[in-house]
Structures are given as C-alpha cells and as structure tokens.
Amino acid sequence: MAEGFSGKCLCGAVHYESSADPQFIGQCHCIDCRKTSGTDHATHIAIPEDAFTVTGTLKFFDHPANSGNIVGRGFCPECGAPIYSRNSAMKGLVFVRASSLDDLEIAKPQVIVFASRAPSWRHLDPELPAYAEMPEKMPKAVSKPASS
Numbered sequence: 001m002a003e004g005f006s007g008k009c010l011c012g013a014v015h016y017e018s019s020a021d022p023q024f025i026g027q028c029h030c031i032d033c034r035k036t037s038g039t040d041h042a043t044h045i046a047i048p049e050d051a052f053t054v055t056g057t058l059k060f061f062d063h064p065a066n067s068g069n070i071v072g073r074g075f076c077p078e079c080g081a082p083i084y085s086r087n088s089a090m091k092g093l094v095f096v097r098a099s100s101l102d103d104l105e106i107a108k109p110q111v112i113v114f115a116s117r118a119p120s121w122r123h124l125d126p127e128l129p130a131y132a133e134m135p136e137k138m139p140k141a142v143s144k145p146a147s148s
C-alpha cells in the first residue's frame, strides 16, 4: 500500500496531502478538543510537518493547553471545519483531525488521552492504553496496545 493520505474541509476550499503515514493516532478528550469537535473528543493523526502540504488558507486559533503549551488549531474560515493543529512543545509534527480525512479507516486510535474527562456514557476501548491526562511523552508509534 502506498504511503500517505489526503483530506479536505467541508466546503473544499482547504485540502491537504500527507506523503507520510501516521506516526501515531490519539483520541483526546480534553475540553479544547471537545469544544472544537461537535462531540466529546477529537482524534488526531500525528505526521511530520515536512510531509504535509496544505492548499487553501486556514485560520488559526491559538490557545494554551493544560500543559501551558500553545496549541494552534487550524480550521477553514469558510466552513469552520477543523483541519489540523500544531503544538508549541512538539515542533516538527502536525496533528491532522480525523474528521477531515478522505479515508477515515486509517484513523483508528492507538492511544487515549485526557480519558479522565470523558463522559460516563463514552465507551473507551479497553484494548487501548488510556492516560488520565496528557502523558509526558507520546509514544512514537504504537504498533500494538500496551497493557497497563
């Protein structure tokens, strides 16, 4: 299978390609992800910034995360669809929103973060490593679920 993937916003003004496969995929239940998702979490696909090409203009909303790091959330100013985010503490990586993908099948989460903020009705996959908040270091690549 060829490496890489693509995606776009709802109106099509913004589209992108990644020449790299996901490095890791995280399901985040933090409040900021919730507020920008339309539901109780967001799924992020981490890829190297230099493998990522965006066409179209994004608007960024910069907001401090729990950690104090600044997370810049890029969305289409026309239709409001979230596209990707950057984190001041994780330079060189971008975090693509699963909702923008052309093929959602590639976005199966490998890790759950801020699990402590998930609502009681959210079924969290017991096969996945889950962190109450954000772990110090995100796994580079999670090939199989870790046992906790």
Ligand SMILES: [Zn+2]
Binding pocket: 009, 010, 011, 012, 013, 014, 076, 077, 078, 079, 080, 081
């Ligand atoms: Zn759009």
Ligand SMILES: [Zn+2]
Binding pocket: 028, 029, 030, 031, 032, 033, 034, 042, 114
């Ligand atoms: Zn989050």
